[in-house]
Amino acid sequence: DTEVTQTPKHLVMGMTNKKSLKCEQHMGHRAMYWYKQKAKKPPELMFVYSYEKLSINESVPSRFSPECPNSSLLNLHLHALQPEDSALYLCASSQQTSVLDTQYFGPGTRLTVL
Amino acid sequence: QQQVKQSPQSLIVQKGGISIINCAYENTAFDYFPWYQQFPGKGPALLIAIRPDVSEKKEGRFTISFNKSAKQFSLHIMDSQPGDSATYFCAATRYYGNNRLAFGKGNQVVVIP
Numbered sequence: 001d002t003e004v005t006q007t008p009k010h011l012v013m014g015m016t017n018k019k020s021l022k023c024e025q026h027m028g029h030r031a032m033y034w035y036k037q038k039a040k041k042p043p044e045l046m047f048v049y050s051y052e053k054l055s056i057n058e059s060v061p062s063r064f065s066p067e068c069p070n071s072s073l074l075n076l077h078l079h080a081l082q083p084e085d086s087a088l089y090l091c092a093s094s095q096q097t098s099v100l101d102t103q104y105f106g107p108g109t110r111l112t113v114l
Numbered sequence: 115q116q117q118v119k120q121s122p123q124s125l126i127v128q129k130g131g132i133s134i135i136n137c138a139y140e141n142t143a144f145d146y147f148p149w150y151q152q153f154p155g156k157g158p159a160l161l162i163a164i165r166p167d168v169s170e171k172k173e174g175r176f177t178i179s180f181n182k183s184a185k186q187f188s189l190h191i192m193d194s195q196p197g198d199s200a201t202y203f204c205a206a207t208r209y210y211g212n213n214r215l216a217f218g219k220g221n222q223v224v225v226i227p
Contacts, residue, residue: 040201041219041220042205042218045215048213048214103215105158105159107155
């Protein structure tokens with residue numbers, strides 16, 4: 001099973017709302033990633049967790065707050081977002097953070113900020 | 115600053131033809147070059163990858179050619195099929211790095227029957 005699941009599939013939120021994106025994998029992977037992807041653009045790395053600890057934060061604004069409650073779960077908490085934050089948010093996981101460890105991507109959450 | 119440049123932006127190929135996508139990089143510290151395939155509504159999936167100690171790698175109908183001196187690499191899709199219609203991203207990273215990928219801008223390939 002090489003599946004990474006993400007919920008919800010679509011999310012529409014206002015600029016004052018608080019919402020969360022959820023990502024789950026049961027492959028025993030110890031590295032998990034959040035990416036942001038705009039239409040017709042490549043994914044942009046936001047955060048990397050390794051063994052449930054945040055190892056990379058790509059200078060992401062504080063209105064995005066990641067959380068890794070356990071080795072299978074990754075959340076992205078959203079608060080006071082801007083319309084330009086509308087994008088596809090992709091979660092990925094890999095065995096560890098070695099380059100030989102293939103990153104398996106989920107289908108993404110399509111976020112629209114009004 | 116785009117660390118990996120990808121061309122062309124889009125490509126239309128007849129079924130059975132060859133699709134060729136080119137990428138170029140600047141950072142000589144890069145030494146691992148994966149290609150990702152993304153279908154609409156899905157996340158990217160690793161297709162094939164190469165290290166610069168070989169000039170070519172083939173997996174089925176997909177071949178990566180690598181030119182270290184020119185800092186260029188390309189993906190060839192032989193006998194292109196309509197099911198290959200997708201967006202293809204080249205990427206580059208450091209083999210002993212932390213799996214941080216520098217992606218190209220992507221190339222939309224459409225294979226017409």
